[in-house]
Amino acid sequence: MLAVREINLFYQYQPVLQGIDLDIPQGEILCLLGASGCGKTSLLRVIAGLEQPDAGDVLVNGHSVLDVPVHARDFGLMFQDFALFPHLNVDGNITFGLKMHGIPRHAQQERLREVLALVGLTGFEERDVTQLSGGERQRVALARSLAPSPRLLMLDEPLGSLDAQLRERLVIELRTIIKQAGVTAIYVTHDQREAFAIADRVAVMNAGRIQQVGTPEVIYRHPASVFVSRFLGLNNVLPVRSHRAGIVETAVGEFAVPGEPAAVLLHPDGFSLANGTPGQLAVSGTVVERVFSGREYQLALVLVTGERLTFTVSAHNGDDIPAVGDSLTVQIDPALVIPLVDM
Amino acid sequence: MDRNRSPLIRLVNLRYGLLLVPLVFLGVFFFYPLISILGVSLVPDGQLNLGAFTALITSSYYRDTLVFTTVQALLSTLLTIGLALPGAYIFVRYQFPGKSLLMALATLPFVLPTVVVAASFSALIGPRGLLNTGLMSLFSLDTPPVQLERTLAIILIVHVFYNYAVALRLISGYWANQNPRMEEAARVLGAHGWRLWWAIRLPLLRPAVLAASALVFIFTFTSFGVVLILGGPRFATLEVEIYRQATGLFNLPVAGALALVQIIVMFILMAVYTRLQKQITTDIQRAERVALPPRSRGARLAIGVNLTVMVILLFAPLLALVIRSFTAGDAGWTLDYYQQLTVNTRQSLLFVPPAQAISNSLVFAAITTLLALALGLITAYLLSRRNLPLVRWLDPLFMLPLAASAVTLGFGFIIALDKPPLNLRTSPLLIPLAHTLVAMPFVVRSVLPALRAIPPSVQEAASVLGASPWRVWRWIDLPLISRGLAVGATFAFTVSMGEFGASLFVARPDTPTIPVAIYRLLGQPGAANYGQALALSVILMIVSAVGFVFIERLRTAGIGEF
Numbered sequence: 001m002l003a004v005r006e007i008n009l010f011y012q013y014q015p016v017l018q019g020i021d022l023d024i025p026q027g028e029i030l031c032l033l034g035a036s037g038c039g040k041t042s043l044l045r046v047i048a049g050l051e052q053p054d055a056g057d058v059l060v061n062g063h064s065v066l067d068v069p070v071h072a073r074d075f076g077l078m079f080q081d082f083a084l085f086p087h088l089n090v091d092g093n094i095t096f097g098l099k100m101h102g103i104p105r106h107a108q109q110e111r112l113r114e115v116l117a118l119v120g121l122t123g124f125e126e127r128d129v130t131q132l133s134g135g136e137r138q139r140v141a142l143a144r145s146l147a148p149s150p151r152l153l154m155l156d157e158p159l160g161s162l163d164a165q166l167r168e169r170l171v172i173e174l175r176t177i178i179k180q181a182g183v184t185a186i187y188v189t190h191d192q193r194e195a196f197a198i199a200d201r202v203a204v205m206n207a208g209r210i211q212q213v214g215t216p217e218v219i220y221r222h223p224a225s226v227f228v229s230r231f232l233g234l235n236n237v238l239p240v241r242s243h244r245a246g247i248v249e250t251a252v253g254e255f256a257v258p259g260e261p262a263a264v265l266l267h268p269d270g271f272s273l274a275n276g277t278p279g280q281l282a283v284s285g286t287v288v289e290r291v292f293s294g295r296e297y298q299l300a301l302v303l304v305t306g307e308r309l310t311f312t313v314s315a316h317n318g319d320d321i322p323a324v325g326d327s328l329t330v331q332i333d334p335a336l337v338i339p340l341v342d343m
Numbered sequence: 344m345d346r347n348r349s350p351l352i353r354l355v356n357l358r359y360g361l362l363l364v365p366l367v368f369l370g371v372f373f374f375y376p377l378i379s380i381l382g383v384s385l386v387p388d389g390q391l392n393l394g395a396f397t398a399l400i401t402s403s404y405y406r407d408t409l410v411f412t413t414v415q416a417l418l419s420t421l422l423t424i425g426l427a428l429p430g431a432y433i434f435v436r437y438q439f440p441g442k443s444l445l446m447a448l449a450t451l452p453f454v455l456p457t458v459v460v461a462a463s464f465s466a467l468i469g470p471r472g473l474l475n476t477g478l479m480s481l482f483s484l485d486t487p488p489v490q491l492e493r494t495l496a497i498i499l500i501v502h503v504f505y506n507y508a509v510a511l512r513l514i515s516g517y518w519a520n521q522n523p524r525m526e527e528a529a530r531v532l533g534a535h536g537w538r539l540w541w542a543i544r545l546p547l548l549r550p551a552v553l554a555a556s557a558l559v560f561i562f563t564f565t566s567f568g569v570v571l572i573l574g575g576p577r578f579a580t581l582e583v584e585i586y587r588q589a590t591g592l593f594n595l596p597v598a599g600a601l602a603l604v605q606i607i608v609m610f611i612l613m614a615v616y617t618r619l620q621k622q623i624t625t626d627i628q629r630a631e632r633v634a635l636p637p638r639s640r641g642a643r644l645a646i647g648v649n650l651t652v653m654v655i656l657l658f659a660p661l662l663a664l665v666i667r668s669f670t671a672g673d674a675g676w677t678l679d680y681y682q683q684l685t686v687n688t689r690q691s692l693l694f695v696p697p698a699q700a701i702s703n704s705l706v707f708a709a710i711t712t713l714l715a716l717a718l719g720l721i722t723a724y725l726l727s728r729r730n731l732p733l734v735r736w737l738d739p740l741f742m743l744p745l746a747a748s749a750v751t752l753g754f755g756f757i758i759a760l761d762k763p764p765l766n767l768r769t770s771p772l773l774i775p776l777a778h779t780l781v782a783m784p785f786v787v788r789s790v791l792p793a794l795r796a797i798p799p800s801v802q803e804a805a806s807v808l809g810a811s812p813w814r815v816w817r818w819i820d821l822p823l824i825s826r827g828l829a830v831g832a833t834f835a836f837t838v839s840m841g842e843f844g845a846s847l848f849v850a851r852p853d854t855p856t857i858p859v860a861i862y863r864l865l866g867q868p869g870a871a872n873y874g875q876a877l878a879l880s881v882i883l884m885i886v887s888a889v890g891f892v893f894i895e896r897l898r899t900a901g902i903g904e905f
Contacts, residue, residue, distance in 0.1 A: 048527075048531055049531075050527050050530070050531075069535065070527075070530040070531055070535075071530050071531070071532075071533045071534055071535040072533070072535075073531075075531060076531065076532075077527070077528065077531040079524045079527070079528060081522065081524060083522055083524035083525045083527070083528040084525075085525060085528075085529070085543065085546075085547070086547070087546040087547060087549065088546075096529065096532050096534070096542070097532030097533050099542075100529075100532055100533030100534045100538065100542075101533050144528075144532070145531075145532075148532065148533065
């Protein structure tokens with residue numbers, strides 16, 4: 001549906017976006033995930049037409065929309081602060097886009113009732129937007145961007161200004177509503193949990209570049225770069241000292257991984273306490289941290305070589321959980337030793 | 344608990360007299376004259392007589408005056424807002440070289456005394472102005488081709504000149520703080536062109552546009568000097584009519600009745616403005632809007648047109664004033680008019696050389712500054728005690744003199760203070776007293792925020808460290824409010840230097856101030872008088888401009904509640 005080709009954008013000679021390429025099929029929810037300042041909002045604004053890229057193209061169904069002004073692109077954009085019009089009530093806000101598109105009044109009212117029902121605000125037509133709660137304002141903003149049935153819906157940190165509890169509940173609801181509306185969507189967030197919960201695919205961004213695109217599962221299990229790995233909180237990253245014929249050498253030991261990675265990730269899901277086959281993929285060290293979090297323990301191990309590894313152990317292991325100060329040997333699942341490029 | 348227990352307040356508590364000084368001052372020099380106006384209009388000869396009011400209603404002349412006052416104020420407001428809106432748009436939207444300097448300079452006209460402005464426009468487009476003399480010599484004409492003096496047009500132009508920056512600042516300030524996402528949201532939803540203006544921009548700017556309109560209407564409704572000097576006998580606002588009835592025709596009851604109408608209208612307008620102003624400060628959704636350099640040719644054109652209008656409207660008259668002050672006669676460039684200021688010619692209507700007016704003004708301004716600082720400081724301390732129940736009422740009370748027009752003040756002064764029990768008719772002090780009434784609110788507004796910003800714990804810490812109440816004031820309060828005091832003092836000084844309406848009433852023939860002298864000189868024939876009027880105006884303009892720059896400098900450091 002949407003294709004972004006080689007987008008470059010500069011702000012006062014500083015590169016903001018560099019060579020962005022994206023393809024989003026019809027009906028997909030793609031999430032742009034990255035820290036603040038990584039360029040994800042700028043990319044959204046370029047796609048919306050609020051910003052002109054310095055190079056590259058934005059295509060909808062194969063046709064460039066760069067020359068189409070903002071108001072004619074038929075996109076929806078939901079802002080982080082919602083940007084509701086304070087001089088209009090809920091009705092006026094939601095039907096604004098319909099009016100601009102010349103939809104007759106009775107059709108506007110029909111659509112208004114439809115989207116209000118979709119976001120669960122039936123009966124709110126005459127409410128003053130300044131009197132609404134944060135969650136209600138968020139729904140009005142969503143309804144407003146959905147009302148003109150946009151070809152593409154973009155959401156810029158739509159839950160950013162809400163508190164954590166509300167956020168967790170709303171993100172699932174948001175996915176349901178977007179999927180019900182059947183609209184192609186781009187969702188921008190800095191929150192990994194939010195991204196995984198809402199997205200069909202996630203694009204991790206850093207410093208104006210897309211680092212990796214994939215389903216949440218792929219991104220989490222197989223981060224491609226040191227940056228993505230650390231961004232997701234997977235910190236058992238060991239620099240590669242040398243490599244030969246599919247074997248890489250690190251401070252901890254040698255691992256069989258393909259290619260010439262800059263580092264390897266010992267995925268925390270790949271650790272086990274079981275003393276199965278002793279041998280090539282076991283590491284030993286001292287437990288320096290033990291944090292109980294209900295279903296599992298998080299352990300931190302400092303190896304004799306000085307490296308620090310963290311991993312989780314199921315709480316079902318009961319009394320066998322080592323204490324701080326214990327020496328421990330753990331086994332590493334070779335399938336969860338992930339090669340990382342240096343980015 | 345007494346949280347604002349500042350040492351000065353304790354001192355004041357000891358001596359109630361000190362606390363009462365500003366109140367007594369206000370009572371004697373503001374409310375007493377106002378009541379006297381009421382008296383002179385309602386009970387002119389010792390008994391109730393509504394004749395003056397019936398005259399206002401029955402006479403078509405007075406009705407016309409009221410209608411003209413309103414209509415010219417409405418037209419001025421419409422014109423000003425109509426010009427300031429696109430100006431505000433380019434200021435908010437675009438970054439261009441010299442922008443902040445231009446914004447600061449655009450405010451200059453607002454602080455210029457009315458006589459200076461009137462003289463400037465006279466020097467530009469008056470019969471003796473640069474434009475007319477230029478055209479006359481160019482085409483060998485005998486009469487000035489541009490006949491704008493004594494027309495409604497020139498009154499409106501000058502009113503736009505005066506108020507353009509006020510509207511520009513108010514609207515662009517509000518606009519710049521408005522969330523730019525709202526406009527973007529509207530564009531994404533399909534709004535563009537005039538629909539963007541109509542459906543989003545104008546409705547969102549409504550509070551600021553209304554507040555600016557109210558303010559401009561207030562200023563132009565009470566316009567005095569501009570109409571008196573440039574309008575000629577055909578035009579009279581309420582203010583001008585009060586002046587004419589009181590001093591020309593000695594019809595005190597009618598002048599009183601007109602003043603009363605004026606006061607009532609003003610109080611209503613001020614109440615409306617205060618309402619609108621509150622709305623502005625409350626519903627700002629703080630956001631940063633980044634002005635960008637223009638990209639399209641249309642944008643550059645919009646900037647060009649607006650800047651041209653601004654520069655011509657705002658600076659051409661001032662430039663003309665300076666040029667004509669050196670070239671008023673036909674003899675080319677000369678310093679004569681500045682030198683003549685010290686000479687007392689026999690036919691002079693001033694009785695004293697014009698330079699005397701300069702020293703008069705300086706002395707009056709110095710006294711005003713001292714009085715306004717002393718009274719304003721005490722008032723500010725009084726008002727900084729929010730926990731006093733009376734303060735809520737006192738705060739607007741001390742602002743009232745700003746709502747009363749200068750002419751009303753002056754008129755009240757001459758009818759109230761020229762007979763026992765308080766006969767100040769011959770006292771030159773009348774002028775600084777009247778000026779202090781106008782200047783005091785500025786001092787209060789400059790000092791009060793600084794005073795309120797001092798955390799009581801700071802003063803308490805000083806006390807605990809061994810400072811006596813006096814030393815706490817000297818070493819804690821004073822340094823913290825010094826900028827506010829400096830701003831207030833500068834305001835007081837420049838307000839006094841430029842004040843015209845009240846001074847015209849109370850200045851004695853032999854103690855004119857600079858504005859009064861300019862007014863008298865402008866009314867005289869002859870290049871010498873004209874040139875001296877312009878020379879004095881240039882001097883006054885420089886004084887006002889220096890004061891203004893000083894205030895702007897200090898204010899950018901975040902001082903003052905304006």
